[in-house]
């Protein structure tokens with residue numbers, strides 16, 4: 001998924017350039033048998049689902065999904081099957097395929113993070129377990145949107161967000177990445193809407209509102225996804241296209257035109273795309289992330305539609321997940337960096353292949369800046385140990401591991417390694433890694449063993465792997481990224497800080513369109529908190545940051561405005577907070593408001609949040625509530 005939680009944002013200068021093959025040995029198998037997933041109640045090591053069939057109806061009146069989850073189990077010797085559930089109503093459980101017979105079940109106590117275990121009495125020869133259930137208004141995976149919150153404003157919309165452990169709040173199942181399953185689904189929705197899933201998808205609406213889905217490749221539970229809305233399909237090539245509301249179709253076609261080239265570039269790097277189709281579904285603005293890599297159907301936030309293709313790195317990111325994450329999956333949420341660090345590295349390689357090294361470096365530089373800010377926060381925060389790549393989140397919400405560490409420190413580990421061994425060898429290693437671990441899960445320890453055996457030892461390379469993975473902070477040998485273009489923006493910002501009115505006189509023709517989003521971010525970040533509201537007003541008059549169509553620029557600008565005490569932008573900021581639910585674009589703003597010395601800011605934030613929170617998915621709502629001390 002893209003993206004991570006930003007702990008807090010503060011001004012930082014721009015001086016940051018700091019910074020076997022698959023022989024399944026017995027030892028390896030033994031080790032994977034020892035790993036357990038502390039974020040699942042299920043007894044998947046004794047008995048596990050191999051195929052799930054969903055027979056469900058999506059009801060917009062009651063805002064519930066109800067039906068049956070039919071589990072086909074492996075051969076086992078168990079008398080009990082344990083599933084994960086959270087805020088679900090379990091009506092009955094039966095055993096058998098054609099002749100269903102009721103069986104006893106028990107629902108354990110509720111845990112705030114993990115939900116409740118569902119223990120089903122079975123026989124050692126039980127093959128099919130059918131769980132009849134309904135979601136409730138406490139579900140955390142589902143977001144139900146009134147028509148007003150869509151672009152078309154005529155029809156409601158609903159989507160799911162399963163990662164990390166929210167799938168259990170809309171399907172009773174073994175919610176661990178360690179078990180991969182195939183799935184199929186019969187889904188009934190109102191006939192004016194279309195349903196799409198992380199599966200083989202329809203290209204047209206069905207007159208009856210009935211849809212049938214099949215996912216023949218084995219995936220972990222967090223990648224099961226469903227979206228229902230007024231959708232239309234725009235093909236971009238014979239194997240990729242966009243589902244969006246009809247009103248956004250033309251914009252999507254323009255913005256994502258490079259998608260077929262991205263898929264080619266990714267395949268050239270690390271091997272054939274293994275999921276047949278790569279489509280994207282553009283969700284409403286409430287979607288809490290930039291993108292979510294649901295296989296065959298990436299979910300994406302409409303804030304990516306910047307109008308200038310400047311935010312498409314998120315698309316490269318989700319595409320890269322088709323290898324890192326979806327094909328080779330972190331065994332537990334403590335190994336999350338194996339999903340995200342690899343993906344950020346891979347995303348940057350796709351960007352480099354398509355747009356050149358300069359653009360790729362600009363992205364990496366901005367990310368490195370973010371990482372420095374996060375590190376400083378985390379080192380002074382409650383869990384400084386979370387700056388290790390391998391985490392220990394056992395009694396905590398896995399969402400807490402979703403930081404720049406997994407994403408950016410993970411990527412810089414791989415970049416540094418690449419520099420040490422050389423790109424050619426490193427690419428060959430990665431290609432083989434994806435191939436030999438395809439459709440498997442992997443722990444950090446297994447990866448380290450594989451890295452030593454396949455890359456470091458044969459090439460006699462010494463590398464501080466343990467320091468990178470098991471120690472906090474950033475090792476000294478981290479590669480340094482420079483960007484001349486961003487340095488220029490920093491110099492411009494410095495001129496403003498020193499009181500020069502760069503927009504008057506010779507530089508007066510400085511235009512918004514002359515620079516890409518990331519350059520403007522660097523410019524804004526380079527501005528000092530000591531500039532005056534009057535200076536910000538001047539900049540706004542020239543560059544219209546406050547009312548920008550680009551949410552990333554707006555978010556950065558508003559944060560600076562709060563620190564400076566520039567209040568002209570308030571109406572625009574309110575509009576942004578009311579409309580956008582993407583966590584990355586609102587979290588920093590709320591944090592600045594909450595931390596501001598001007599206490600009226602916190603009150604203002606609380607008022608806006610009270611009105612806006614119904615427009616946010618649970619994920620963003622709960623983060624903001626915590627920032628504002630309402631949790």
Ligand SMILES: [Zn+2]
Pocket residue numbers: 001002317321339340343
């Ligand atoms: Zn990701």
